[in-house]
Amino acid sequence: MSASPNASAGAAPPAGSTAWTVAGIRRALESRKVSARELTKDYYARIERENPRLNAFLALSPDRAYSQADAIDAKIARGEPLPPLAGVPAALKDVLDTRGTETTAGSRILKGYVPPYDATAIERLDRAGAIFLGKTNCDEFAMGSSNENSAFGPVHNPVALDRVPGGSSGGSAAAVAAGLAVVALGTDTGGSIRQPGALCGVPGMMPTYGRVSRYGLIAFASSLDRIGPFASTVEDVARVLEVIAGRDPLDATSADHPVPSYSAGLDAPVKGLRLGIPAEYFAEGLDPAIRQKIEAGIGLLKQLGCVPTPIAMPHTAYAIPTYYLIATAEASSNLARFDGVRYGLRVPGATLGEMYRKTRGAGFGPEVKRRIMLGTYALSAGYYDAFYLKAQKVRTLIKGDFDRAFQQVDLILTPTSPVTAFRLGERTEDPLAMYLADIYTVTGSLAGVTGISLPCGKVCGTLPVGLQVIGPHFEEGRVLRLARAFEAAGGFEL
């Protein structure tokens, strides 16, 4: 009756979790070893058991999940062909709009808000047969690197419960790491998929800007926001990405660029791939234990015939201030719509201005307020040129670093994060130290390129290390191919 682990499908399971994969589920469904409803029930049982200590889910959507599962089971009963993600239990970050399910973006200001429509990526997952278990916890409006900025309490890292899962997509990363979902969607603005992927020990991918429609993603920073997958295996990352990617007429910035079958291209050879190793990413601030793991990972890839090549990315040092100016400027405007007039929280006031102030004062948490203030300042008359405009110019220089690098190499390898999962509360008093956790991820965000974080062994026995693989625009296939080779060679357990 209850679903059994299917270790034969895909790679070895992460420690402490049971490992269903997309392909494994498909085989089990087709051979009627399990029904989609049984699988769904099993995952809800796991969530019920584990979520109280992890706080990974904010809302569950059993009505929708069971009706999706029943639709798959009915297809099987009728002998119809199954869609690509048939019966795959999925967790969805709470900044993604889901029709009929509360969507708060981790904020009090949206408590109780139920969107009337699905985000495009969600709609595509739905059509592909996935089962929507529920919405995952995250930093408020995706602003944070530890998940401690959620209005609904932090997520605990499944590998060490007293530690952060990373952020802002900490709930999605933790859900996959703890086996509470087979796949999950996160969003990445400055590292919010890759960094929690690294800290929780699961692959997490940021697609190229424009690869996946942002329609229905509650905007943090519009020119940086991406939606991307988490999964336990590279193959499943590829399977989710190929479903959600592609042009969407509802997002003017989504690219009209063909979507290859990422899963079909995974096993192409990686021999001879030139891997850029930028010195700037191995400088002061990098935990030596992490450095050692990353170097071991590079060594493994060298054994596979890849060619590590030192490269220079001279504008890396400016990435953090550039990122925080652009992201906060856009956020200050994107979050203006939460004004208490049409939806979400409203705190009455004697005047319109007072209603605005009280609503936003009570509805937003301290980090969101800090970023709105920073962004408002950066756009203000008299400061715009010195801050926002200057940041845009530096962004162009950082993009130039990547353009030049990709003329010499096929992919770039860096650590995902300078630190492993830190303890809850350890950094909350020092926002600047928290911002530096994004130091290796914001560059790719600013450049619009694609990147994945891969598990690359553990330090201190339990704390996962993330290896970041960055590829040129729309070269997700190349990134995934290397990731798959790394996984197959045992890189995850280095």
Place this chain on the structure above:
Amino acid sequence: MAVEAGCYNFGLAMARATQEASSIPPEVLARYEPVIGLETHVQLKTATKIFCACSARFGDPPNRNTCPVCLGLPGALPVLNRRALELAVKAALALHCTVEERSRFARKNYFYPDLPKGYQISMYELPLATRGWLEIEHDGKTKRIGITRLHLEDDAAKGMHEGFPDSDRNTYIDFNRGGVPLIEIVSEPDIRSPEEAHAYLTALKQILLYTEVSDCNMEEGSLRCDANVSVRRHGEQNFGTKTEVKNLNSFRYLVHALEYEIERQVQTLESGGTIAQETRLWNVAAGRTEPMRSKEYAHDYRYFPEPDLLPVHATKAMLARVRAEMPELPAARRARFVRDYGITPYDAGVLTATRELADYFEQTVRAGAAAKTASNWIQTELLRRLNASGEEIAASRIRPEALAELIALVERGEVTAASGKAIFAKMFETGKPAGRIAAEDGHRQIQDAGEIERACREVIKKNPDQTAKYRAGNEGVFKFLVGQVMRATRGQANPQVVNEALRRLLAAK
């Protein structure tokens, strides 16, 4: 969906007017030169809104035409309506602007309940089009008014402050108008009087109607106008401090508000005061401009490029497509009417007032009427009656071909000029053709000399006394005898023929 805005009226709160303008001696006023620039907002005639697929129709029940995009729901994104871009480009070309190869939307950030996203999507540093001009005619002279820029933006929703049982406490919002495409057309400060401002808006409206860019319906708010006004002593090179006057939403208000504001500024300066740079609102009821509460309008809009939309590229193909649908513009048509039809510039101006009227005139001529005659009939009969009945020319029951037929009847002498007017009146009421009305109502003029001669003989026979008097030299009697013939023919005899026949017969004996 009814959207409630909170427990207060957010209507434009007015501070008390600080100065009352009273009449200033004309010789004092004459020492100053007003400097005026107009900012005009025009709703584009698209089927759907600028950034979503909702209908842009006016007058639907509140909040019927809404969706996540135009309600500013979390996660919704704008996508530019291509037709809105084409109409804006069309307006720009008609106003002789340079359409920029690359323009860009920008966010204008401010909080207001009628602005669901918390920002308006407008254009700022890279507008769609720049450096155009518009020709106005005023006092018999032609003058060019420069157009600084023309850009696209989305309209705000509409606050409904009245008409609900709880309107004293609550404001409702109708989002049907939110997201309707607008162009803003900013003129250079080239306007020197309220009358020139009137002429500018008239010419602008005429071009926008000709090009079918907008229906320019001021009552429905599809044409709205703000003015920047300053005054300076004649001969002074520098501009004075300007005020922005809002809410000039009819031609009448525009002129009245400008007159008021100019006098107010002159009076302030004359009494040793200085002009405050501020935004003022035309108070229709009080007939004066009043300062808006500066706190609410001292905005730093924090413009920045809209990251959700790509830059706009005006491609050669798009410009060609727009040019291909460009009609002949009013000025060109006026000139052609004078040249080709030999009518006066004044008549050409009247006949080209609207595209429909000009088309009507040309169709009448094409149906065989002489241009000058057609021009006279249209101006004296048709326009007068349309004005009286309040109908549009498109609704007129007299089609151009029917008018041409009537004109032909009169020209050929088959009906008298007087009968023609009577027939016209009946055509206007019933839509029946002229020939049929002439026949049915007995308007046909009798041309047959034999028939007329018979009638004359009859009259001579019946009036021996008068005939004798005439023959005795009393010329005055002749008119009486003609009258008798006309009566006998029920007015249908050609008077010329009657005259000749009668004189001949009377002289014969």
